Amino acid sequence: MRIVLAEDNDILRKSLSFFLESKGYKVDQFSDGKDALDAIENNSYDLVLTDINMPGISGMEITQYVREHISSDIPIIILTSSGVEQTELDSFDIGANEFMAKPVSPAVLLVRINKLLKAKV
Template sequence: MSKKKIVLAEDNSTLSMLLKFRLEKEGYELFSSVDGKAALESIETNQPDLIITDIMMPFISGLEVISHVRHKLNSKVPIIVFSSAGQEEMVLKAFDLGANDFMGKPFSPNELLIRVRKLVT
């Protein structure tokens, strides 16, 4: 059985490394991107089973990533969005654009793993 592929878009390198370590330990193949532009390139190249994206990123925001995936690529791939607290408007916009799940920062990597398993099984 091939590994499930995840594209992670997160500009915080410490958080990105932590999530990469945790998800790869669970058997997922992870493609990390430091901004939305790199994330879109990775999504188109790797055809992931799941996308995890921050909302606030350089160049292209997580909202633009969701919009591109849903409207330009016509993809139904599950998307988990995370963002700092106090951005309810952004969260609602993310769901309107087609996000499947949301987690506020800071969050538990164990909780993220449960949500990932639920969406890629």
């Protein structure tokens, strides 16, 4: 299973990638939203994991683009340090499957990833 991980915080991105790879996932890491979106357009992924606030293109823009322009139903999990309820509601409105507030528990993230991937199959 191949995952796009778009997160501009180096420590979080690397630690989540290490954790997911230890669980058998192939993770392509990006610190810039535009680079992540380019990869999504040119490769086949099973899940997108993106922060909202990203340089280049935001996680919300990635989600919206994937849903509207690529017309993909790939599962998308949005991560954010924003605790604003409206941000969460907006994420679901544009097509995110899950929304997780930071700090992210790797164990809870893994459960949500597995749940989304099982539903996709």
